Amino acid sequence: MENEHEQSHFAMNAGDGPLSYLQNSSYQGGTLDVARLAIEEEIETKLEFSSEQTSICIADFGCSTGNNSFPAMHTIIEAIKRKHEFSYLKTLEFYVFFNDVAANDFNTLFRSLPPSRSYGVAAVPGDFHRRLLPPSSLHFAYASWSLHWLTEAPEAAADSGTPAWNGGEIVYTRERKEVCDAYLDQFGKDVVSFLKSRVVEMVDGGLIALLLPGAPAAWDPEKEYTMVSLVEPLRSSLVDMAMQGRVSEAKIDSFNIPYYFPTLRQLMEIIERNPSFTVEKIETINATGNYTFPSIHARIAFFRAAHEGMLAHHFGGEIIDDLFDQYEKKLGASPILKNVENDKTLVILAILKKNIRP
Numbered sequence: 001m002e003n004e005h006e007q008s009h010f011a012m013n014a015g016d017g018p019l020s021y022l023q024n025s026s027y028q029g030g031t032l033d034v035a036r037l038a039i040e041e042e043i044e045t046k047l048e049f050s051s052e053q054t055s056i057c058i059a060d061f062g063c064s065t066g067n068n069s070f071p072a073m074h075t076i077i078e079a080i081k082r083k084h085e086f087s088y089l090k091t092l093e094f095y096v097f098f099n100d101v102a103a104n105d106f107n108t109l110f111r112s113l114p115p116s117r118s119y120g121v122a123a124v125p126g127d128f129h130r131r132l133l134p135p136s137s138l139h140f141a142y143a144s145w146s147l148h149w150l151t152e153a154p155e156a157a158a159d160s161g162t163p164a165w166n167g168g169e170i171v172y173t174r175e176r177k178e179v180c181d182a183y184l185d186q187f188g189k190d191v192v193s194f195l196k197s198r199v200v201e202m203v204d205g206g207l208i209a210l211l212l213p214g215a216p217a218a219w220d221p222e223k224e225y226t227m228v229s230l231v232e233p234l235r236s237s238l239v240d241m242a243m244q245g246r247v248s249e250a251k252i253d254s255f256n257i258p259y260y261f262p263t264l265r266q267l268m269e270i271i272e273r274n275p276s277f278t279v280e281k282i283e284t285i286n287a288t289g290n291y292t293f294p295s296i297h298a299r300i301a302f303f304r305a306a307h308e309g310m311l312a313h314h315f316g317g318e319i320i321d322d323l324f325d326q327y328e329k330k331l332g333a334s335p336i337l338k339n340v341e342n343d344k345t346l347v348i349l350a351i352l353k354k355n356i357r358p
Helices: 008-009 027-048 070-085 107-113 175-203 226-244 251-252 264-269 295-314 316-332
Strands: 053-062 093-100 120-125 138-144 202-214 277-286 347-354
Touching: 008 175, 008 251, 008 264, 027 202, 027 277, 027 347, 053 070, 070 093, 070 138, 070 316, 120 202, 120 295, 138 175, 175 264, 202 264, 202 277, 226 251, 226 295, 226 316, 264 277, 264 347, 295 316
Parallel strands: 053 093, 053 138, 093 120, 138 202
Antiparallel strands: 202 347, 277 347
C-alpha cells in the first residue's frame, strides 16, 4: 500500500475555481437524492444505540471539499434526530469526522461549512483503508464515490513479465481478463481492509452506508458505455502525444488508473467476507447526474477534477491543458460517448450493520 506522501496525487482538484472538484462534482452529488429515502429508512429501523447515549459520531470517508458531504451529513443527522424523538428525551450532541487523503483541501471544506449546522466537526486525514478513529466511537459511517478508488493499481498491470500486464492501456478493459481479475483482486483486498478497520471503530448496532459507482453485469459496448469507458479517449489522447514526442510510450505503459467499478454481485461477495457486518440492504440505483452536464466541456471538467492530480504527477503538469483539449475533441467525436443517454453506469447502495456481540 502506498504511504500518505505517495497518495498525495489522489486528492481531487482543490479550491473553488472553474476546474475544482467543488464546482464539478454535481454528478456525484446527485446520488444522494436517489439514496436518501433508503438511508433514512435504515436509520429509523436498524440503527441501535444506548438510551444512555449523549453523543453520536458520524464519519464521511472520502469527503473531498465537502460540497456533497454536507447534504449527506444533514440527512443522516436529521434522520437520527427523528428516531431519537420517539425513543427518549435526552439531548444528543453530534460530531462529524471528515476524512480524506492528507493532501485533500480541508481548508476549502472548513471555509464552506454550513453556518447553521447542528454538529461539531474534525478533520481526519489519512487512508481510510486503515484505522483512523478510536475503538467503538463511531455510530454511522458514510462513503460515497470513494470506495472504488484503490490504494494502488495492481502491480502486475505494470509488469511486462506477468499475464496481467496492461501495456498500451491505462485501465482495465473487458477484453483483458487477466487485467480485470487483477483489478478485482485489488478492489477486494481494499474493501476488506476498509471494513476490517471499521469493525474496530464502530459501536455494535452502528450502520455503514456505501454509495459507489458500478457497472451492470452485461452491456453492449457498441451502443452503451460505463464510467470506465470514458478512459479510452484519454488513453488515445496520450498515445497521440507520444507520437508527437511529448510523452514517452514507457510512461503510458507504466500508468494505470487505480479504480474499479464492481458489479453488485462482486461487491456483495466481498462484503460477505467480513462476518462482523450484516448486509441490511444492497441494490443498484440509477446514476442521476447526467442532467448536470449541459455540454461536452462540462463532462470534461467533471473528469478532469478527479484525474488531473494523478495525471500531472505521472506525466508532468505541462501537458495537462493540451491533453484535456484533445480528450474533449475525441469525446465529442464519439457518437456513443458524447450521448449521455448511453451511459449505463449505475450506483450501488449498500447499507451494513455492525453485529451486536453477545
